[in-house]
Amino acid sequence: MPFVSPGHVRLLLGDARRMEGILNRSIALVVTSPPYPMIPQWDRLFLSLGARTYPQMLQVLADAWAECRRVMIPGGILAINVGDALRSVDGEFRLWPNVAETTVAASEAGFSPLPYILWKKPTNKPNAFLGSGFLPPNAYVTLDCEFVLLFRNGPLRRFPPHDASRAASRFERTERDRWFSQVWSDVRGTRQDGRGGRTGAFPSAIPERLIRMFSVVGDTVLDPFAGTGTTLWTAARWGRHAIGVERDPATFRALVATGRRLGLLSPGSTQRQFAPTVRGGRSPPRRRDEGTVGRSR
Numbered sequence: 001m002p003f004v005s006p007g008h009v010r011l012l013l014g015d016a017r018r019m020e021g022i023l024n025r026s027i028a029l030v031v032t033s034p035p036y037p038m039i040p041q042w043d044r045l046f047l048s049l050g051a052r053t054y055p056q057m058l059q060v061l062a063d064a065w066a067e068c069r070r071v072m073i074p075g076g077i078l079a080i081n082v083g084d085a086l087r088s089v090d091g092e093f094r095l096w097p098n099v100a101e102t103t104v105a106a107s108e109a110g111f112s113p114l115p116y117i118l119w120k121k122p123t124n125k126p127n128a129f130l131g132s133g134f135l136p137p138n139a140y141v142t143l144d145c146e147f148v149l150l151f152r153n154g155p156l157r158r159f160p161p162h163d164a165s166r167a168a169s170r171f172e173r174t175e176r177d178r179w180f181s182q183v184w185s186d187v188r189g190t191r192q193d194g195r196g197g198r199t200g201a202f203p204s205a206i207p208e209r210l211i212r213m214f215s216v217v218g219d220t221v222l223d224p225f226a227g228t229g230t231t232l233w234t235a236a237r238w239g240r241h242a243i244g245v246e247r248d249p250a251t252f253r254a255l256v257a258t259g260r261r262l263g264l265l266s267p268g269s270t271q272r273q274f275a276p277t278v279r280g281g282r283s284p285p286r287r288r289d290e291g292t293v294g295r296s297r
Ligand SMILES: C[S@@+](CC[C@H](N)C(=O)[O-])C[C@H]1O[C@@H](n2cnc3c(N)ncnc32)[C@H](O)[C@@H]1O
Pocket: 014, 015, 016, 017, 032, 033, 034, 035, 036, 045, 199, 200, 201, 202, 224, 225, 226, 227, 228, 229, 230, 231, 245, 246, 247, 248, 251
């Protein structure tokens, strides 16, 4: 357990693509897990944002990374938990490369890519694979890894010598050795059956490590896709302030209730913002109807 006083949490009902309630250059670290394009769970959400094709879904996320850059301090770190998707569209089963696309999109938004973390989830079904029998060549490799992609906003962050907040944020040698190795195979996925279905929540060990690796006590951590608020409550527990942006009103109400129950929201720390219209960003050059979901067959 940390020996620092908890940070406070602000919640914004709004859109990650236009976080008007957040000042320029005020966020030291972003830890987030966006809705993954081409995972059926998120089809309705992407459709409500005007995104029906894979390039349009990627554009929603690209706009959010550009907005993160606006609010981040120089030297701040962007940490994105994302996985690829497997899905048949128009009879073709294939992988949708969210990890590669996110790396390109954040780089195009102006971030510098850093070495990433491969989160290999321990599985109870080591022999699970897609296909049948033991005959080549038509089985598929099991997709049991997600990534934590890491980016820096510009130059290295600098501190004055003997900075007290930095000293108070020190981690142990054993923690460093585990956390800064590229494969994390000791973090289990979390139960997904929250209120109203699957939540997409990640286990608190993921944000806990990232917050302690890449921010100091007193910093402000942002989750632009807040969900159940795992990043926010973890940041507060480790003496960082946190801001969560969530677009879905029911999920937002649940966030407010949790924040109040945990005693982490100060009065006036929840706000409603208008949802923006979709920005006319540049779409990746590819077939315009690629990965169109929800069309009748
Ligand atoms: C994968 S979940 C996040 C899970 C979170 N890491 C947790 O532990 O609960 C993605 C969340 O982003 C929200 N969301 C989707 N699009 C959004 C947008 N444009 N702006 C803000 N929130 C959005 C969804 O409603 C959902 O709650």
